Amino acid sequence: MFFPKLVYIIFVVSFGYFITLTLYYISLALIGSFEEARRSRQGEEEDYSRFYLSPLNMSVSIIIPTHNEEEWIIDSLKSVMNLNYPEFEIIVVNDGSTDKTFEVLNDMLKLRPIDAMYIKHYKDGRVRGILKSETFPYITVIDKDAGHKKAGSVNAGLNMAKNDYICVVDADTVLERDALLKVMAQVEKEPDKIIGIGSYFGLVNGFKIKDGTIVDRSFSYNPIIAYQNIEYIRSFIGTRLAWSKYNAMPNVAGGFGVWRRDVMYELGGYSTEFTCEDVELTFRAHDYVVKNKEKGYKILMMPYCSGWTEGPSNILSLILQRNRWQRVIDETILKYRYMICNPKYGFFGFFTMPYFLLYEVFGVFVEVVSIALVAAGWIMGFLQRDVFFAYFAFMLLSQAFSSLLCILSFIERDRILKVRYVMYLVMLTFVEFFWYRWIISLAKLMGTFDFLRKKRSYDMYVRPKRAS
Amino acid sequence: MYNYHADIIWSINAMLLGMLIVTSVVIFACVLVKSHLSQMRRLALIGIKKNVYEMVLASGKASEAVCQPFISTITPQQFIDIATNRSIEAAFFNDSEQRLLKSCFVNPEEVARLAKIATRSTIKWRRIEAIICLGYTESREAVEILKKSLYSKDYDISYFSMVSLGLIKTVESARILIDFLKKDLSAGAKIISVLESFPKEISDDVIKLTEYHDPVVRTWAIRLLSKFAVDKDIFRIEKLTHDGSDEVRAAACDCLGDLGNKSAESVLLKCLEDESWSVRRQAIFAVGKVMGDAALPEVIKLINDSSWVVIDAVKDAMVDYIEAAIPYIERFLVGEDEIAKKYSVLALEKSGYMGKLFNDIFSGNDRDAAVRLLKGVMRSKSHAGLDAALNNLDPAVRAKVLELLVNQE
Numbered sequence: 001m002f003f004p005k006l007v008y009i010i011f012v013v014s015f016g017y018f019i020t021l022t023l024y025y026i027s028l029a030l031i032g033s034f035e036e037a038r039r040s041r042q043g044e045e046e047d048y049s050r051f052y053l054s055p056l057n058m059s060v061s062i063i064i065p066t067h068n069e070e071e072w073i074i075d076s077l078k079s080v081m082n083l084n085y086p087e088f089e090i091i092v093v094n095d096g097s098t099d100k101t102f103e104v105l106n107d108m109l110k111l112r113p114i115d116a117m118y119i120k121h122y123k124d125g126r127v128r129g130i131l132k133s134e135t136f137p138y139i140t141v142i143d144k145d146a147g148h149k150k151a152g153s154v155n156a157g158l159n160m161a162k163n164d165y166i167c168v169v170d171a172d173t174v175l176e177r178d179a180l181l182k183v184m185a186q187v188e189k190e191p192d193k194i195i196g197i198g199s200y201f202g203l204v205n206g207f208k209i210k211d212g213t214i215v216d217r218s219f220s221y222n223p224i225i226a227y228q229n230i231e232y233i234r235s236f237i238g239t240r241l242a243w244s245k246y247n248a249m250p251n252v253a254g255g256f257g258v259w260r261r262d263v264m265y266e267l268g269g270y271s272t273e274f275t276c277e278d279v280e281l282t283f284r285a286h287d288y289v290v291k292n293k294e295k296g297y298k299i300l301m302m303p304y305c306s307g308w309t310e311g312p313s314n315i316l317s318l319i320l321q322r323n324r325w326q327r328v329i330d331e332t333i334l335k336y337r338y339m340i341c342n343p344k345y346g347f348f349g350f351f352t353m354p355y356f357l358l359y360e361v362f363g364v365f366v367e368v369v370s371i372a373l374v375a376a377g378w379i380m381g382f383l384q385r386d387v388f389f390a391y392f393a394f395m396l397l398s399q400a401f402s403s404l405l406c407i408l409s410f411i412e413r414d415r416i417l418k419v420r421y422v423m424y425l426v427m428l429t430f431v432e433f434f435w436y437r438w439i440i441s442l443a444k445l446m447g448t449f450d451f452l453r454k455k456r457s458y459d460m461y462v463r464p465k466r467a468s
Numbered sequence: 469m470y471n472y473h474a475d476i477i478w479s480i481n482a483m484l485l486g487m488l489i490v491t492s493v494v495i496f497a498c499v500l501v502k503s504h505l506s507q508m509r510r511l512a513l514i515g516i517k518k519n520v521y522e523m524v525l526a527s528g529k530a531s532e533a534v535c536q537p538f539i540s541t542i543t544p545q546q547f548i549d550i551a552t553n554r555s556i557e558a559a560f561f562n563d564s565e566q567r568l569l570k571s572c573f574v575n576p577e578e579v580a581r582l583a584k585i586a587t588r589s590t591i592k593w594r595r596i597e598a599i600i601c602l603g604y605t606e607s608r609e610a611v612e613i614l615k616k617s618l619y620s621k622d623y624d625i626s627y628f629s630m631v632s633l634g635l636i637k638t639v640e641s642a643r644i645l646i647d648f649l650k651k652d653l654s655a656g657a658k659i660i661s662v663l664e665s666f667p668k669e670i671s672d673d674v675i676k677l678t679e680y681h682d683p684v685v686r687t688w689a690i691r692l693l694s695k696f697a698v699d700k701d702i703f704r705i706e707k708l709t710h711d712g713s714d715e716v717r718a719a720a721c722d723c724l725g726d727l728g729n730k731s732a733e734s735v736l737l738k739c740l741e742d743e744s745w746s747v748r749r750q751a752i753f754a755v756g757k758v759m760g761d762a763a764l765p766e767v768i769k770l771i772n773d774s775s776w777v778v779i780d781a782v783k784d785a786m787v788d789y790i791e792a793a794i795p796y797i798e799r800f801l802v803g804e805d806e807i808a809k810k811y812s813v814l815a816l817e818k819s820g821y822m823g824k825l826f827n828d829i830f831s832g833n834d835r836d837a838a839v840r841l842l843k844g845v846m847r848s849k850s851h852a853g854l855d856a857a858l859n860n861l862d863p864a865v866r867a868k869v870l871e872l873l874v875n876q877e
Contacts, residue, residue: 008470015477038624041593045600045628047552051661114817119776189627191657192684296654383472390477397484404491411499419499426492 007377014370025402031242033409036303040413051185059087063157066171067095073171078212085180090139095153096146109133122155122269151270151277170255172310179306195263196299198252200236204308219421227436228311238406244301246347254278255309276328283336319443326447329360364444396433403429510558517559535572544597579607596628603632615644634662642670660688671696683713690719694726706735714744725754745775752781761792768796771808786815801844809848830865
């Protein structure tokens with residue numbers, strides 16, 4: 001009689017778990033939707049020309065860490081150079097690339113070595129040389145040995161950065177021209193409070209890019225890419241905007257994020273001990289300000305389309321990427337476990353942390369174990385076929401519904417997606433549960449086991465060659 | 469057999485399925501409606517553009533007869549589209565067209581219409597659009613309404629009232645903004661950036677702000693003063709170089725430098741000895757602006773400063789006045805101070821003086837001095853190679869220079 005009882009208990013617990021999760025998602029999607037509408041409207045009514053012309057505006061150091069990005073670095077760099085922002089410097093960090101990244105940079109920038117002052121305040125690894133562009137004097141290239149992951153590269157850039165704000169841009173990200181302007185106009189409203197800020201970015205796969213400018217926005221119909229587009233919308237619009245409203249943002253994404261330099265200095269830069277750097281830094285920033293009793297600080301997420309990054313286009317690459325994401329979440333939650341339901345951390349401690357623990361860390365186990373046991377129970381005759389299908393249908397429908405709410409919120413403001421593509425995404429949400437979700441679950445399981453095996457490497461998936 | 473209550477789960481599923489279908493339909497409708505509305509908005513703007521274009525061609529002035537036929541039909545949203553060209557993909561309005569439309573709006577009836585929306589509309593963003601439009605009318609009535617809405621509990625209404633007041637560049641609106649700044653310091657950065665485009669008449673109010681108890685406000689006021697202050701204000705700013713806050717002192721130095729008044733020389737020279745590195749750094753820039761290369765002997769003394777930021781500023785001063793800095797650089801290059809050597813070479817490279825040295829060597833004009841300096845650079849071991857400077861030379865010149873250098877050595 002033990003097994004039927006076990007199946008029953010697991011069934012009740014997991015059903016309760018999924019009901020709670022669905023309600024949590026629906027609440028976040030609704031809050032995020034209102035927040036998205038408000039922020040988008042703020043951006044629409046803002047007169048950016050005044051900000052652009054102001055000599056009192058805030059200067060930004062843009063850091064682009066790059067490792068074997070010969071295919072992308074020029075477009076990414078050009079998109080940053082094309083930014084519609086009055087005052088910024090660019091620091092490209094070549095992190096021991098073994099391909100032609102350095103050569104293509106040199107061809108474009110006409111680099112020459114300089115003997116600049118370089119103080120190692122942040123942990124970065126061995127710097128081989130510092131070079132300045134002859135053609136674009138505001139661009140500096142730091143050439144360094146590999147070995148301290150992306151965090152070490154960004155830290156090297158931080159060591160050279162001069163401006164009050166730090167913007168980190170991935171080397172495979174193409175920015176929209178007004179990305180920085182829109183985000184910094186928000187910072188200008190409360191510069192003493194906003195310590196970190198990010199904005200929505202999607203997947204560039206399928207787009208045509210010329211000289212750092214997107215000339216054709218055709219979203220990829222490859223289902224692996226399309227599902228990631230849904231996930232990005234779900235993540236940025238569905239959850240992060242709502243968390244941001246209550247200052248409970250867990251992640252200023254590494255693809256495009258701005259931090260106040262004085263805060264970065266106090267934090268000691270990015271940690272090279274973790275698999276990835278962005279989630280951990282955001283957690284540490286929350287921790288730092290709470291421990292230092294800095295009231296009223298904000299870490300924000302904006303809904304503006306700031307840029308586009310390349311996503312994995314096949315299942316193996318996707319698993320590798322999600323494995324890495326899972327590891328960093330496990331590492332971060334383990335380190336900052338004292339924040340969970342800790343009243344000192346406010347909404348972050350009560351809304352975000354429990355979600356991360358229950359869904360991001362243990363969710364995959366609940367999902368897999370419950371489905372397996374319920375299926376086993378049905379096969380062994382402990383529960384009716386009717387119950388199994390009801391349970392299965394509930395999981396499918398609840399996920400599809402929360403996805404659709406986020407898509408609705410996204411298209412309500414942004415007119416980037418064409419009608420046909422929106423319909424395609426809607427259709428995909430209904431079948432996500434049959435295959436894509438299980439690929440992600442597999443990647444999460446592998447990530448968790450790798451985490452337990454203490455694997456901390458920053459695995460890059462192999463990118464396909466770009467069509468010229 | 470345990471009771472799994474499948475019927476309850478199926479009920480929940482039915483509810484979810486219903487919501488899913490409704491959401492899918494709403495998404496589909498939303499995409500279509502949005503696309504249609506955006507097309508309508510575009511067409512409306514194109515229509516306005518056509519009318520205004522014809523009017524500008526016909527008269528170019530905003531008389532009642534010209535404005536009457538269409539002005540009352542323009543919504544606040546369309547007015548902002550036109551005034552800021554934010555829907556540029558639909559229609560671009562040039563300066564004369566924008567001026568004509570704005571002057572059409574400056575009449576009591578229009579202001580009253582906007583005021584009614586700004587104060588009574590139940591739709592928040594319609595109110596905000598009317599608030600922004602009121603700023604463009606620059607009328608006295610608008611100032612009164614904006615003053616009230618500035619203190620609204622709604623953040624967005626308050627914020628856009630502030631921006632809108634910034635469009636009305638009068639002493640009265642500046643005072644309202646300054647009063648608001650004193651009550652809500654978090655809005656300070658925005659208010660200062662709004663005020664900087666105001667005319668000089670507001671300088672007296674800004675001067676008073678430099679005496680405010682909060683150092684952050686004092687710093688902002690000084691930053692603004694560099695745009696507004698006149699000679700009579702100099703002594704007040706000089707006094708602020710003794711302020712208790714280093715941020716205020718640094719801002720005061722910056723302001724004195726921007727004003728460029730010679731009477732500030734002695735005060736700025738004293739600031740070079742300030743205990744805070746940020747003040748010393750700002751004083752280096754300011755003293756250069758006021759005294760030019762005559763400041764170099766005093767500035768150079770900071771080459772051994774404890775802060776590398778200050779040393780970097782000294783290097784920048786050497787770059788700005790490289791001719792005057794050469795005697796110091798020659799001395800540093802043969803000395804023992806490695807930091808001074810390093811920054812001397814950087815100054816030579818950044819100022820482009822290396823190229824001049826090579827040209828002097830080639831032309832024979834002052835060749836000995838050029839060779840001496842170049843040798844100093846090479847022996848200092850603080851340079852990262854001469855390739856860049858040599859590569860900029862004409863190949864024939866480069867060959868000759870290299871030959872001469874080898875022979876000299």
